[in-house]
Amino acid sequence: MTDKRPDRFAFQQLIDKVALRLSGWKRGLISRAGRIVLASSVLSMIPIFFMSIFKLPSWVITQIDRIRRNFIWKGGMTNGSGLHLLSWDRVCLPKQCGGLGLLNIKLHNISLLLRWLWRLPPPSRNISLLHAIPRRHELVPAPWSLEDDSWFQAAQNIPLSPGIDKLVWRWTTNGKFSVASTYKQLILAGKHSFQFVNFWKLKVPPTVKLFLVLLCHGRILTQEQLLRRNINVDPQCHLCGQLVLETSNHLFVHCVFSSSLWSMLQLPGLEDLQSLFELLNALPTNVRNSTLIATAISGLWLERNSRIFRDQRRNMQAVHDWMVHEATLFMKSC
Numbered sequence: 001m002t003d004k005r006p007d008r009f010a011f012q013q014l015i016d017k018v019a020l021r022l023s024g025w026k027r028g029l030i031s032r033a034g035r036i037v038l039a040s041s042v043l044s045m046i047p048i049f050f051m052s053i054f055k056l057p058s059w060v061i062t063q064i065d066r067i068r069r070n071f072i073w074k075g076g077m078t079n080g081s082g083l084h085l086l087s088w089d090r091v092c093l094p095k096q097c098g099g100l101g102l103l104n105i106k107l108h109n110i111s112l113l114l115r116w117l118w119r120l121p122p123p124s125r126n127i128s129l130l131h132a133i134p135r136r137h138e139l140v141p142a143p144w145s146l147e148d149d150s151w152f153q154a155a156q157n158i159p160l161s162p163g164i165d166k167l168v169w170r171w172t173t174n175g176k177f178s179v180a181s182t183y184k185q186l187i188l189a190g191k192h193s194f195q196f197v198n199f200w201k202l203k204v205p206p207t208v209k210l211f212l213v214l215l216c217h218g219r220i221l222t223q224e225q226l227l228r229r230n231i232n233v234d235p236q237c238h239l240c241g242q243l244v245l246e247t248s249n250h251l252f253v254h255c256v257f258s259s260s261l262w263s264m265l266q267l268p269g270l271e272d273l274q275s276l277f278e279l280l281n282a283l284p285t286n287v288r289n290s291t292l293i294a295t296a297i298s299g300l301w302l303e304r305n306s307r308i309f310r311d312q313r314r315n316m317q318a319v320h321d322w323m324v325h326e327a328t329l330f331m332k333s334c
């Protein structure tokens, strides 16, 4: 370990390594859900060694995030046409909070560096020593320079029992520092009340889970969403044929085609899309029903796309039978 900060060339090598890793994949053949897994498991892990020792400059994080962002939404093409359907902040939120679970490099960097602070000898009761340590060792970021310094606020509230110099980390039950607990606190700062359906627990393929997350965030490219992006559309629902603006609520709930399908699946009288999500939330242990609902929602979108882009359509009974069949397969294989 060294206290010498890497030069710009060393950091550029790190970025190049991340970019090079991308070129090894046949990106056009990987689904978006697959690209998210790769971006999480490989791209995010490469800089761990650096991040454990050095504070990454913001320009390095910006470039690595740009590579990851393009890989997920555009398949790695710098000039591709893939729309960025979720904000990067949301992409980096934990899955149980409605995000895609990618590592937030900046916050993970801070979490890893704080481990060194924890490993140093316990400070005296003068908490100002905690301020001095980072600067003296130049290993951790100066906490007062952070926009969100909630982590340091917690450190300042560390309880020191009378007569016993024992440092207690308040974010773990055993009082010992852990990178995971620190990262979790940082990434969830201010978002504790955020309730979200954890689609990632459903027994359906990753592509279906990702579709549900995007749908829940209102980011599926229905005609309504295309219009918001200033893309011209001819208002029409391709499931029922009515000349109405295709919204998520119409397409998945209010449409005659969809509502008939939900009746066939013993779910009549749904109010809106939110009521479907609430059903999914209420059925975490009912694998068959939750899998069937998730499969049916994504199946309606597939049927809609099949009609628009391949000019192929199935009748209600065929769509219903196909969904039940798919859901049965998912329950066995996922």
Ligand SMILES: [Zn+2]
Binding pocket: 237, 238, 239, 240, 241, 242, 250, 251, 254, 255, 256, 257
């Ligand atoms: Zn319709």
